Amino acid sequence: MPQADQPTGTPLTDDELRTLDAHWRAANYLAAGQIYLMSNPLLTEPLRPGHIKPRLLGHWGTSPGLNLVYTHLNRVITARGLDAVCIWGPGHGGPSVLANSWLEGSYSETYPDVTRDAQGMAELFRQFSFPGGVPSHVAPEVPGSIHEGGELGYSLAHAYGAAFDHPELLVACVIGDGEAETGPLAASWHSNKFLDPVHDGAVLPILHLNGYKIANPTVLARLPEPELDALLRGYGHEPIHVAGDDPHQVHRALAAAFDEALDRIALLQRTAREEGVPERPHWPMIVLRTPKGWTGPAEVDGVQVEGTWRAHQVPLAGVRENPEHLRQLEAWLKSYRPEELFDADGRPSADVLACVPPGRRRLGATPYANGGLLVRDLPIPDLDGFAVPVDKPGATLHEPTRVLGGLLEQIMKDTAARRDFRLVGPDETASNRLEAVFDASGKAWQARILPVDEHLDRHGRVMEILSEHLCQGWLEGYLLTGRHGLFSCYEAFVHIVDSMVNQHIKWLKTSRRLTWRAPVASLNYLLTSHVWRQDHNGFSHQDPGFVDHVLNKSPEVVRVYLPPDANTLLSVADHALRSRDYVNVIVAGKQPCFDWLSMDQARVHCARGAGIWEWAGTENGGEPDVVLACAGDVPTQEVLAAAQLLRRHLPQLAVRVVNVVDMTRLLPHEEHPHGMTDFEYDGLFTADKPVIFAYHGYPWLIHRLAYRRDGHRNLHVRGYKEAGTTTTPFDMVVRNDLDRYRLVMDVIDRVPGLAVRAAGVRQQMADVRTRHEAWIREHGTDLPEVADWTWAS
Known part of the structure; x- marks a missing residue:
């Protein structure tokens, strides 16, 4: 079997090499232009400080590698008629993906104002990392994307998620070597143990090693190649290694690597689908090693930039103030020979577009990256x-x-x-x-x-x-x-x-x-x-x-x-x-x-989001003296038990029980579409009566949601307050003062006139809590009146 670091795919013809290189150079030109230029997009006049953006934002270091992958994906998609999507993992790779979607035409189809000509190129440049424009990373605004460029560590998991149950789909995933150091990415290599070669698509990981993060070398790039190869094989992949800094040599090697990888994928899928071979496939992957900031300035102010961490963001930071930096930028942009890549009107040349796939096969136009076009209603039974x-x-x-x-x-x-x-x-x-x-x-x-x-x-x-x-x-x-x-x-x-x-x-x-x-x-x-x-x-x-x-x-x-x-x-x-x-x-x-509501009642209650349980209260159509509110299954049980105790011990007290299912109902209507108006809120909770709210989580959330309500000053919330341990179920609510007895005590403490009149009842509630503590320590179970409690109105 050939060594993994020796790609064996079909060699490129000279014409293919020329057109691939033209596309790559065009993408590099556009990526650099987005970082620097506000005008003069084709360099039809000498570059001046006024052509440069006042704030230089963006990331150049990863861009040449991403452009290289995009170019070569275009080639194999076109040659093989593939349906493909790519996950762009390296952070802030926006200039590259924007550049390539503009070249292929999908960007202009999505945003007609950014035409595929000199005027559109100027707008493409200006809008990048500019107020009112687009972010510096791959974001929802970018056609063909399903992965935010700032989500370091998640690209490979997203790629496998995209491939599951899409048997016809190739999901390429570019993994930055900085990203590869994160915990989520390290775990993601195991996703291949879950990929079904019969019903799922294929994932092609492309580990891009350019050697550096923001300010430090990357771990995987510094591993000896045999050690890195062994690591990736241990994860269940068969790596194909491509490395170099000579563009023509790298083009040839990467094309061969893509061909070999896709041939292997086709064979593995065919074997599983047609021959029923049950063994877990060892899928191919590509390890691409190129310099950081490749084709950019080699040195700036006498210090090496290309191939170092200094190329990570903006290699030439002083182009508006420093004439030498401006000269270097102009030389850098002209090194791509834009006059060969774009015609006089700024349209991409035939060579640049030779490898671009047609129609929806373009990476920026694939419906797989706009999943709402494909989604069907879920068949949910009655x-x-x-x-x-x-x-x-x-x-x-x-x-x-x-x-x-x-x-x-x-x-x-x-x-x-x-x-x-x-x-x-x-x-x-x-x-x-x-x-x-x-x-x-x-x-x-x-x-x-x-x-x-x-x-x-x-x-x-x-x-x-x-x-x-x-x-x-x-x-x-x-x-x-x-x-x-x-x-x-x-x-x-x-x-x-x-x-x-x-x-x-x-x-x-x-x-x-x-x-x-x-x-x-x-x-x-x-x-x-x-x-x-x-x-x-x-x-x-x-x-x-x-x-x-x-x-x-x-x-x-x-x-x-x-x-x-x-x-x-x-x-x-x-x-x-x-x-x-x-x-x-x-x-x-x-x-x-406990089952509280029938299905019909549940539908109505959930549609309402929050409502009065009249059967649980004692207000009898009148005005309540107190509101017992609850959200969550255990708080609901404790509130109903408290309501039952109040009914027994203080039968003259008018108690309203309110259950909240949708937490966003507590927000003001102007802050959330599900929020209640003040009129609705006051009608439910009252504006002036005590509200004892038993909540599933941290009690201050309820205060935060309701702080603007007129009745907030009367709101007292019980919930979890980090009083936990290994104990009995009821002791958990007692420890956090959410139990039924504490809720009854809260009612007595907050309803005017009850402090004296119901002092005996309050003492009984406190005594039960004391007895509870002794009981669980002796028996290891909850009090019988708690463990055997049932609702009875």
């Missing part, structure tokens, strides 16, 4: 077939996520042929009571399978790996290329993807204002094994703060739901799975939970 019967509130118990599992199983079955729905999670599908899905699809797995294993399936669409980063990245890539999914996770550990969801929310917010980007299916989280039922795993597993993190983000994108029982979970999930362009966070328990 919820009545999965709902639990509720003749009266609190008479039965179910595990909400297990009930949801039945719905997800049917969706898996109904999408079996079209393969556009996946469930991802970090090794927790069964733990989170969703194992019914295994009757419709096993767990994706391409590595060795042992007799003791359960539910592993080489063609499965349930995906488990103990890396929240990969779950998130896979699902993002899957959704952005036109499919649907759900991410199930333990609540405490979803924080691992905080920065990833940040980027996805920003992507969606930007995409929503781009009319050419069609809406994609929402990113849906199911957070379970939550804070109040992590009593057995202890303090490390108790953190409900992901909701706070998400609600800081763009209100037009984020939604947060806390369904209190099984039927409301079904209703919320139905809504989230049908939605587009949102990030939906659903927090629901997996432990047995």
Whole structure:
């Protein structure tokens, strides 16, 4: 077998070499021009300081390598008739991808004002990193992109997500060597153990080693080549190495490497699809080693720039003030010989366009990078077939996520042929009571399978790996290329993807204002094994703060739901799975939970988002003395238990019970589309009565959401306050003052006139809390009146 570092593809002809080099030089010229020029795009007159942007922003160092890959992808897409998308991993590679999409015409088709001529070139240059223009990195505004250039570490996970269930698709992924040092990227190499060669597309990783990050060398670039090769082979890849700084030599070697890699991919897919060979493929990848800032200034002010970290951003920083820098910039731009690349009107020459694919095969025009064009409605069955019967509130118990599992199983079955729905999670599908899905699809797995294993399936669409980063990245890539999914996770550990969801929310917010980007299916989280039922795993597993993190983000994108029982979970999930362009966070328990609402009632309540449970209160159509509000399954149970205690001990007290499912309803209407007007809020919570709010998470979130309301001064919130340990379930709420007895005490403390009149009742509540502490230490279980509690109106 040929050595991996000796590409064996078909040699380039002289004509192919000439046209590839012309395209690459044109892209390099356009990339550099975007960083520097405001006018004089074709250098038809001597370069002057007035032609230069006042603020030089952008990143040159990675651009020549990205341009090289784009050029060579054009060649193989055209020659082989491929459907392809590319994930551009290196941060701030915007100049390159913008340059290439402009060259191929997809940019001008998307933005007709940026024409493919001298005038459009001037606009392309001016808008880059300029007020009112486009960012310096690959962003939603860039045609052909599904990956934000600032998302270091996520490119390869996004690439695999794009390839899953797209058997005809080639997903190239350029990985920067700085990015390759991140934890998410290091884990992403294992994604090849989940790629089904029959039903999925192919991922071609291209590890671009240019040697440096912002100010330091990169680890992988400094490894001896045999050590790097062994590392990548250990990950299950067969690397093809290309290195050099002579353009013609590198063009020939890279073309051969692409041909060899794609021939291998075609053989592996054909073997799996036609011959049914079950062994896990060892997929090819390319290791491309070129100088950082290649073809740019070799030295500036007597210091080496090309091939060093100094080429990372703007190699010539003083071109407006320093005549020598201006002279060097002009020489640099002219070294690409733009007069050969563009005609007098600024249009790309025939040689430059010779390798560009036609129509939708262009990387900037592929519908796979605008997944809303491909997405189909998810077939969600009628919820009545999965709902639990509720003749009266609190008479039965179910595990909400297990009930949801039945719905997800049917969706898996109904999408079996079209393969556009996946469930991802970090090794927790069964733990989170969703194992019914295994009757419709096993767990994706391409590595060795042992007799003791359960539910592993080489063609499965349930995906488990103990890396929240990969779950998130896979699902993002899957959704952005036109499919649907759900991410199930333990609540405490979803924080691992905080920065990833940040980027996805920003992507969606930007995409929503781009009319050419069609809406994609929402990113849906199911957070379970939550804070109040992590009593057995202890303090490390108790953190409900992901909701706070998400609600800081763009209100037009984020939604947060806390369904209190099984039927409301079904209703919320139905809504989230049908939605587009949102990030939906659903927090629901997996432990047995009382059933409060019938399916019809749940639909109405969830559509309302927040409402009065008249059957639970004692206001009897009059004005309440106090409002007991709740959000979350355990807080709801504690509020209803408190309402029951108040009914028994203070029967004259008018109590209103309000349950909140949609947390964004608490925001003012002008701040969030789901927010309540002041009139609605005051009608629900009153403007002047005490409100005792039992909340699932950190209590200050409720204050932050409602601080502008007239009744905020009367609002008292109980929630999680970092008082956790390994203990009993009820002790968790006692430790955090969320328990029913504390809530009754809060009512007595805050309703005028009760402090004296109900002092005896308050003392009884405090005594039960004291007795609770002694009981659990002796028996290790909760008090019988708590453990055996049921609702009775």
